[in-house]
Amino acid sequence: MKKRILPILAYTVFVAVISALITTAWIHYLVRNQTSDDGQQVLTSLSADKLAKSPITDGEDIIEIFSYGCHYCALNEKNVEALEKRMPAGKKLVRLHFSLDNQGGLARFAPVFATLQVMGIEEAHRESAYDAVMKNHIDLGDPAKRDAWLAENKIDVDEYHKVSQSAEVKDLLDYMTRVSQYYDINATPTFIVGKKWVAIQDRDFPSFSDKLLSILKNDQAPEK
Structure with a gap:
């Protein structure tokens, strides 16, 4: 037995x-690896090994990867501004333009962002850049059309050309490209939290802001 x-x-x-x-x-x-109702993966995290090799600069706690050609990015602009105001003390939210080696598709406008950023005037002209691309169908990736837009916005065209060739702009473009590629960004807007978490919006603001801030604080996925 x-x-x-x-x-x-x-x-x-x-x-x-x-x-x-x-x-x-x-x-x-x-x-x-949370997924939305339609099966799209909306929250992923990097392994410890990959996290250790992240190209993201320390102190960039939440990053919005966006594009001037992204309709949802434009709609979310005020919401992201509100999120930035809610960031905990000592934490920082930054915006990086989606960027690729060939600067195609939504990455086409990355050089404009990088140059305006180095000039210190990107935020002041962000709404105009959105409107130019999406409302007025101006290709800011085309040098002639870009220069006409610069002049219309009273931005010194000669100074823009000079700055666009600077090491600072080239470094920023390289950085944005490395981040976009390392985190396999294929949609905008995408948010990177604490270098580790990659989040696609799955709910309305401010609930989505609550989710991002919870991830940043607790370093774990919140309950659905």
Whole structure:
């Protein structure tokens, strides 16, 4: 009788352990890789190894990856400004333009952002850049059309050309490209939190701001 009980007991323990491991893995997957109702992954996190090699500069606690050609980025502008005002003391929110090596698609306007940023006037002209691309269909990636837009906005065209060739602009473009590629950004806006978390908007503001701030504070995915 004892010989029969031992195999049954061992099998029961085996099944219990396997079930626990499967449950733990499933919960881990759901928490760390949340998906929206349509199946789109809206929150992912970097592994420890990849996090250690992140190109993101220390002190950039929440990053919005956006594009002047992104309709939702333009709509969210006021919401992101409100989020910035809610950042905890000592924490920083920054905006980086989506950027690729070939500067195609939504990355086409990255050089304009980088140059205006180095000139210290990007924020003042951000709304105009959005309107130029999306409302007026002006290709700011085209030098002639860009220069006409610069002149219309009373931005010194000669100074713009000079700054656009500076090491500061080239470094910023390189940085934005490395971040966009390292985090496999394929949609805008995308938010990077604490270097580790990549979040796509899955709810309205200010609830989405609450989610980002919770991730930043607790370094873990909030409950859905």
